[in-house]
Amino acid sequence: MFFAYLFLPAILSAQSAPKTLAEKLGYPPDTKLLIVHADDLGVTHSVNAASVKALESGAVNSASIMVPCPWFPEIADYAKAHPEMDFGLHFTLTSERIYYRWGPVAPTDKVSSLVDKNGYFHHDWTPATRIDPREAEIELRAQIDRAYAMGVKPTHLDSHQYRLDSTNKELFAVALGLAHQYKLPFFVTRDWFADFPYLESTLGPDDVVIDHTITIEPAVFVAANTAPEKWAAFYNAALQNLKPGVTELVIHLAYDDSEMRAATRERDTWGAAWRQRDFDYFTSPAFRQLLHDQNIQLVTWRQIASLSKNK
Amino acid sequence: MFFAYLFLPAILSAQSAPKTLAEKLGYPPDTKLLIVHADDLGVTHSVNAASVKALESGAVNSASIMVPCPWFPEIADYAKAHPEMDFGLHFTLTSERIYYRWGPVAPTDKVSSLVDKNGYFHHDWTPATRIDPREAEIELRAQIDRAYAMGVKPTHLDSHQYRLDSTNKELFAVALGLAHQYKLPFFVTRDWFADFPYLESTLGPDDVVIDHTITIEPAVFVAANTAPEKWAAFYNAALQNLKPGVTELVIHLAYDDSEMRAATRERDTWGAAWRQRDFDYFTSPAFRQLLHDQNIQLVTWRQIASLSKNK
Numbered sequence: 001m002f003f004a005y006l007f008l009p010a011i012l013s014a015q016s017a018p019k020t021l022a023e024k025l026g027y028p029p030d031t032k033l034l035i036v037h038a039d040d041l042g043v044t045h046s047v048n049a050a051s052v053k054a055l056e057s058g059a060v061n062s063a064s065i066m067v068p069c070p071w072f073p074e075i076a077d078y079a080k081a082h083p084e085m086d087f088g089l090h091f092t093l094t095s096e097r098i099y100y101r102w103g104p105v106a107p108t109d110k111v112s113s114l115v116d117k118n119g120y121f122h123h124d125w126t127p128a129t130r131i132d133p134r135e136a137e138i139e140l141r142a143q144i145d146r147a148y149a150m151g152v153k154p155t156h157l158d159s160h161q162y163r164l165d166s167t168n169k170e171l172f173a174v175a176l177g178l179a180h181q182y183k184l185p186f187f188v189t190r191d192w193f194a195d196f197p198y199l200e201s202t203l204g205p206d207d208v209v210i211d212h213t214i215t216i217e218p219a220v221f222v223a224a225n226t227a228p229e230k231w232a233a234f235y236n237a238a239l240q241n242l243k244p245g246v247t248e249l250v251i252h253l254a255y256d257d258s259e260m261r262a263a264t265r266e267r268d269t270w271g272a273a274w275r276q277r278d279f280d281y282f283t284s285p286a287f288r289q290l291l292h293d294q295n296i297q298l299v300t301w302r303q304i305a306s307l308s309k310n311k
Numbered sequence: 312m313f314f315a316y317l318f319l320p321a322i323l324s325a326q327s328a329p330k331t332l333a334e335k336l337g338y339p340p341d342t343k344l345l346i347v348h349a350d351d352l353g354v355t356h357s358v359n360a361a362s363v364k365a366l367e368s369g370a371v372n373s374a375s376i377m378v379p380c381p382w383f384p385e386i387a388d389y390a391k392a393h394p395e396m397d398f399g400l401h402f403t404l405t406s407e408r409i410y411y412r413w414g415p416v417a418p419t420d421k422v423s424s425l426v427d428k429n430g431y432f433h434h435d436w437t438p439a440t441r442i443d444p445r446e447a448e449i450e451l452r453a454q455i456d457r458a459y460a461m462g463v464k465p466t467h468l469d470s471h472q473y474r475l476d477s478t479n480k481e482l483f484a485v486a487l488g489l490a491h492q493y494k495l496p497f498f499v500t501r502d503w504f505a506d507f508p509y510l511e512s513t514l515g516p517d518d519v520v521i522d523h524t525i526t527i528e529p530a531v532f533v534a535a536n537t538a539p540e541k542w543a544a545f546y547n548a549a550l551q552n553l554k555p556g557v558t559e560l561v562i563h564l565a566y567d568d569s570e571m572r573a574a575t576r577e578r579d580t581w582g583a584a585w586r587q588r589d590f591d592y593f594t595s596p597a598f599r600q601l602l603h604d605q606n607i608q609l610v611t612w613r614q615i616a617s618l619s620k621n622k
Contacts, residue, residue: 119416
């Protein structure tokens, strides 16, 4: 009896120690697991065509779709015809280009804080931009509803330009609330917890948290303009130094063609040449070989989503 | 006194005989006047790029812009920077493609008869499609207002797919009413009066009526697939047989590139190859030579609009 009392806390502790995401997925906790995730599907035909090509090549294994964008119907049709693929919704509340723009799915007069004077989503959010979280919820729900209505069955949710993660607690709570309601995971990584403490405090015990995320930055783009090998060098180093657990690698694919150059011509960042470099790297045999050499396992949001559904 | 009474009716008749449009423009009535008019600017980057190239080449001299479409900001920026060019607004109430779509400028809940269940403009109008003319007016006014707000100063108005001319008297009256309110001519030709008698009965004495219009039809496209020379042959014959008065030649320019092929891939009519053929013809030296040989004078909507403004 004495011993039983003595060991009970230890036993309870061992039983209740939360499993890592890797363990929940059936891997030893030190396994290096990777989601190779293409963002921004639907924004242009060039992005759709390059992303589908990369997904079909097999080394890019997940992607998310911008419902308000003009080329959403093309990728929705593809997603409907390929229900095995790992497509999420890329919640979109900005229209960040100048010569090519889009606006809300919801009626603009119901989401007036989200739009500029011409009816497009704001080009950018500044500290002076007052986004009403209730209107964000109306719009994001409209995006989800249009996606389902047009045949997309998303495996996950995430946020264009990380706006819903990095703006304030209220907007994050809107995204997370929709995730709960539609029983879909919303992309959050503990890499962001230090910068945005409200993330951790808003998440519940059943919410999925990705261990790490990696994405290439403008400084590499600038460096690669004079030394092209620096593009691959960034990704090679990232993969060689990949940490145990689940990492989402966020990439941006397109062809450097006339449509993409025109759509992005006011600035190079995340532009046509940038996205062509990503396409070239992630469809290269060298990338596949590195995954193999580093013993990196690919994992999808579909697998992650199935954990909470099977609970 | 007797003679005065005798001749008064003849004098009055001569004074009040309506001048032809050619005469109002300062030409003898038997002059062959031509507007070479590119439709659908704003719909894709490919259309914008090819149309601007053709306008700058000089032989295409007028165009109209689709305000609700994703690439409107690009062509609005161009129009603002080129105030001398002859740009009108191409009133748009349909989204006729499948993989690439657009919706209203006005809030969708204010124009619900114009949209399908996913919030895009109807793909097509059938006899069962009930378009509320009051909602059409709300939407078209929103298109005009966005155009002005973004720096476009239109010289004229016309209707995508001729929907506002060829559906019913109520919709034509909406378009004409907006034309009056904004003091812009709305494209109507007497070639359509027999098929749509309400046009003539709705027009007022001060409304501009274009004498004739010419546009290429799907049968020529099909014929040109096996005999490419038939494309130019159609236009050559049309120009060689041009009637006196003002004719609007309605053309559709784009490049046969990946964006345009994807945007139009469900059918060939008015598709990428069609529009490349138009681009090739209307930028050819042969077209310019034919205008010269046939003594055809080019005229713009700006000149036509200035007639009513100077009244």
